[in-house]
Amino acid sequence: MMPHTPAAPQGAKSVTRTDIDWSQQQVNEAQLPPGCWLTQRGMQDYPDRRIPRTENLLARVHPENHGWVWPGKIRAGDLVVVVGEAGTGKSTVMADWIARVTTGTPFPVCSADQALPPGDVLLFNSREDFTRKVIPGIAAVGGDVHRVYRASKALLKSPPTTNPVPPQVHWGNLDGGKVHLYRDEGLLAAFGTYLRNHPSIRLVVIDQANLHLRCDSERQFDVVMQELTRVAQEHEVAIVITMQPDAFRKGTGPARYLQSRSLLENAHSVWRIATPTDPDIPGRVLEILKTGHGVADNGLHSWHLEQATDHRLQWNVAEGTELAPTRELLKHRTLVRVLKYVDQILMVLGGIAGWNQLAERAAHHGVTPGLLREALTYGNLPSLFEPHEGDVREIVGYPELIEIRVEQQRAQQAATRAALLSGQPPTSLDPTSPSTSAPGKTSSPPPSHPLEPSGKPEKTSVEQPLAPASSSPEAEPVATPSTAPVPGGANFIKPEVRTGDAGISEPARRSEPPPRHGKHTPATPTQRVA
Numbered sequence: 001m002m003p004h005t006p007a008a009p010q011g012a013k014s015v016t017r018t019d020i021d022w023s024q025q026q027v028n029e030a031q032l033p034p035g036c037w038l039t040q041r042g043m044q045d046y047p048d049r050r051i052p053r054t055e056n057l058l059a060r061v062h063p064e065n066h067g068w069v070w071p072g073k074i075r076a077g078d079l080v081v082v083v084g085e086a087g088t089g090k091s092t093v094m095a096d097w098i099a100r101v102t103t104g105t106p107f108p109v110c111s112a113d114q115a116l117p118p119g120d121v122l123l124f125n126s127r128e129d130f131t132r133k134v135i136p137g138i139a140a141v142g143g144d145v146h147r148v149y150r151a152s153k154a155l156l157k158s159p160p161t162t163n164p165v166p167p168q169v170h171w172g173n174l175d176g177g178k179v180h181l182y183r184d185e186g187l188l189a190a191f192g193t194y195l196r197n198h199p200s201i202r203l204v205v206i207d208q209a210n211l212h213l214r215c216d217s218e219r220q221f222d223v224v225m226q227e228l229t230r231v232a233q234e235h236e237v238a239i240v241i242t243m244q245p246d247a248f249r250k251g252t253g254p255a256r257y258l259q260s261r262s263l264l265e266n267a268h269s270v271w272r273i274a275t276p277t278d279p280d281i282p283g284r285v286l287e288i289l290k291t292g293h294g295v296a297d298n299g300l301h302s303w304h305l306e307q308a309t310d311h312r313l314q315w316n317v318a319e320g321t322e323l324a325p326t327r328e329l330l331k332h333r334t335l336v337r338v339l340k341y342v343d344q345i346l347m348v349l350g351g352i353a354g355w356n357q358l359a360e361r362a363a364h365h366g367v368t369p370g371l372l373r374e375a376l377t378y379g380n381l382p383s384l385f386e387p388h389e390g391d392v393r394e395i396v397g398y399p400e401l402i403e404i405r406v407e408q409q410r411a412q413q414a415a416t417r418a419a420l421l422s423g424q425p426p427t428s429l430d431p432t433s434p435s436t437s438a439p440g441k442t443s444s445p446p447p448s449h450p451l452e453p454s455g456k457p458e459k460t461s462v463e464q465p466l467a468p469a470s471s472s473p474e475a476e477p478v479a480t481p482s483t484a485p486v487p488g489g490a491n492f493i494k495p496e497v498r499t500g501d502a503g504i505s506e507p508a509r510r511s512e513p514p515p516r517h518g519k520h521t522p523a524t525p526t527q528r529v530a
Helices: 090-103 130-140 187-197 218-235 261-266 327-348 355-363 369-378 399-422 506-511
Strands: 068-070 079-083 120-124 148-150 201-206 238-243 269-274 284-290 303-307 313-317 352-354 383-388 391-397
Touching (some): 079 090, 079 218, 090 130, 090 201, 090 313, 130 148, 187 218, 218 238, 327 352, 327 355, 327 391, 352 355, 352 399, 355 369, 355 391, 383 399, 391 399
Parallel strands (some): 079 269, 120 148, 120 201
Antiparallel strands (some): 269 284, 284 303, 303 313, 352 391, 383 391
């Protein structure tokens, strides 16, 4: 059956491909009927693609929207790669793109007149349940599921027919959808033939390249990539491939996530979807690592994606700090978190804490003393030095409490100066010192040095305290410790007990030679062995 060719408009010269001189750079008089595509079946009439416009036969542009699927980003005939870790939302982004193509909705930052008419989508997906998960996901974001075809061996090898089969026929799991474009013999050629017979398909999505494009070597994979590029350009469809990163992450740009050189060379644009590095930022970030378009602004700006309550994605131009925050921003957030931790400790300890105590508690949570000190300075938390147990310690606390401590220290210092001027002993500023006395009260004089002579006789033995005398007849008599008999046993004299140097007179103590530490005491003549 010969394809139907509509008549040329009145006033236009009827031109066929055999009448065109292809050596010319431009054919001014050659006009085609509205709605034709410059493909092998461009002379057929497809009402859903009819646009009243005449195009030059030699111009390599799409008659609809100048060949753009997403103006400035994705063109018909491009090979697009979307890379991302598992669970980052690659399928959700693909569902959004499919919904825009099937309903004719403009892509982000595009006007309504830049949207294409509704088109069909061919989807390769063999991992997820197509009828229970994939199709409901596309419908949830507003897509036309009746324009979504699931790729399978039976679908790609089906002969062309005038009565197309509805897409729902191939949604089931009986065929499995397990399509290997390289390993299945003749399937890659059948894929190109199917696109030629179905020019209403504008977008092809290959979800997970390792399931549908797996090859045994890089050379075989290079052959598949070149063939996909040729098919995309010949049939003017955009082919999108999703995959997980497979590189060693030591390169720069796309090479940091993609290891295949053929994929990097044949892909017109490379996109990456990831979770923001800042936990306070919700959603996902979609950045463009490589693009063949957007010469004016490089087209490399990122998108911040958030899912609304109706499951639709909200596309906002990213600020640039979602994936790679600046050092100042990271430092600010780190110091704020440390300050929150310090505030919790101060609340528990009454608003004031010692620096050593605070640093020890913070070290258990991975906060170094340097970072803790920097956070206290960043948060304007004051500190104060005060005497403590004969030394000086630093305390940290809320400004109002530290101010009270400062006033107390000033009052004590003023009292000390007044006491010194009046000849009274000064008061200690250390609240833990035993010599601290309240203002107005005299403190006890310091004890004399143990080596200084005093008016009291020296003790040569341990004295037992004497019980106070009592005139009461009921008081028990106190026995003297020297000659008191022990009831029920033999009489004995309690020996003297010496403690340290007790019982040694002062001159004898001074005449004794100092002990030699670390060496044996020389033996006396009586201790030597004859």
